[in-house]
Structure formats: C-alpha cells, structure tokens
Amino acid sequence: MDVEAKIKEDMRALGCTNEEKISLAYHLYIYLVDERLMYDTEYCYNKDIDTLYIVARPNKLHKINIYVPVPCSFDLSFSYIGMLQENLCTVETGPAVNLAFIEEDFTVNIYTITKRLESRQSEENTAQLRMKEDKRTFINSELKKNRDNILRDALDGGVVDDDDCQIID
Structure with a gap:
C-alpha cells in the first residue's frame, strides 16, 4: 500500500467518510510535512463537527497549532469559525485556528484566526x-x-x- 492510500485509510478509520475532506486533509498534511517542515504533525478528526484537521508545531519550541483544510469554494462565515474555535481550541493550542484555503490545483494559503479581538490603540x-x-x-x-x-x-x-x-x- 502506498503512502497516500495508507494516510487516507487512517483518516477514514478516524471516522471521516467524506472523500473531499479526506483529500483536502491529505494534501494539507503533505504540505505541512514536506514544504513547511512542521514538527509533531498529526491528522485528527472531530466527529461532533465532522471535521478533519491537522495539528503541528512550526518548530520544536512552539505550541501545537491547529490547521483546518477549507476548499476555496467554501462559503466561510463567522459562525463556522466560532464553531471551529469552540470545538478544536484547547489550553494547549491557544485561541487560534489556522484556516488553510486549498485551491483546485492544491495551492495552500493559510490564515490565522484568533478568538479574541485586540483592544484598540489609544x-x-x-x-x-x-x-x-x-x-x-x-x-x-x-x-x-x-x-x-x-x-x-x-x-x-x-x-x-x-x-x-x-x-x-
């Protein structure tokens, strides 16, 4: 069994049945491991919100970050972002979620969304x-x-x- 098939089978075993989500999560996982050279990279599944996501560290000293694959065609809303933050963020990861927008050619653009707003400057x-x-x-x-x-x-x-x-x- 090749690596792609093995990883996708592992993602199915976590409980995800949506092939598009599995494909996007696989490409994000490979991007974080091979191109971004992240540490402690793992794929996870939250059955409550039916979301496959990746956790990884930018380097050995940083905390775990959450990366959620999102197709560019997805209609993003504040309620969706709030749902991700409520269900995925922990004390260990902090209040931020990284949304990885994946284009049809599998180009990845990552944006960090933080739970709290910054206070206004004086x-x-x-x-x-x-x-x-x-x-x-x-x-x-x-x-x-x-x-x-x-x-x-x-x-x-x-x-x-x-x-x-x-x-x-």
Whole structure:
C-alpha cells in the first residue's frame, strides 16, 4: 500500500467518510510535512463537527497549532469559525485556528484566526502613528520630486552650497 492510500485509510478509520475532506486533509498534511517542515504533525478528526484537521508545531519550541483544510469554494462565515474555535481550541493550542484555503490545483494559503479581538490603540498612539506616516509620505514625495536633482548631484560629486540648505521644522 502506498503512502497516500495508507494516510487516507487512517483518516477514514478516524471516522471521516467524506472523500473531499479526506483529500483536502491529505494534501494539507503533505504540505505541512514536506514544504513547511512542521514538527509533531498529526491528522485528527472531530466527529461532533465532522471535521478533519491537522495539528503541528512550526518548530520544536512552539505550541501545537491547529490547521483546518477549507476548499476555496467554501462559503466561510463567522459562525463556522466560532464553531471551529469552540470545538478544536484547547489550553494547549491557544485561541487560534489556522484556516488553510486549498485551491483546485492544491495551492495552500493559510490564515490565522484568533478568538479574541485586540483592544484598540489609544487616540494618542493613533495620532503618533499617523504623524509618522505623514512624515514618511512627505519625505517619499520630496524624494520622488527631486530624484533627478539628487541623482545628478550624486554623480557630480555631491557638492552642496549652503544657500541650497533649508531647515524644516
């Protein structure tokens, strides 16, 4: 028996009877083992919500993460995500579920969904970040406007007259 048939048979033995779910879970399992080089990778089945999923560690020191294969054609909802978090997340794994969207050509895109929302930043922090972004935008626009002059000066040896300098507060 080849490896694919053995793994898929093991997934059926866990209780899953849906061939599409088995195929998606198999491809996710192989992706995590062969391409992402995850540690302690195992496939699991939750019969309460009829879901095959994979647990793995990104490296030996990290906690176990949950990866749920989802076809790209699936109509994702907040209630589905909540159901996954309620039924799959444990103290050991934490409040996050990784949704692995699998395309028809078996390309995998993984998104992490965390149970709790982050608290909003204070208005002061938001204002500071906005000021930094505005400064960065201004500097970039000035560099773009003066690109030709900057390049010419750099090629000419970079001599700067004191009259050309301005101090901007």
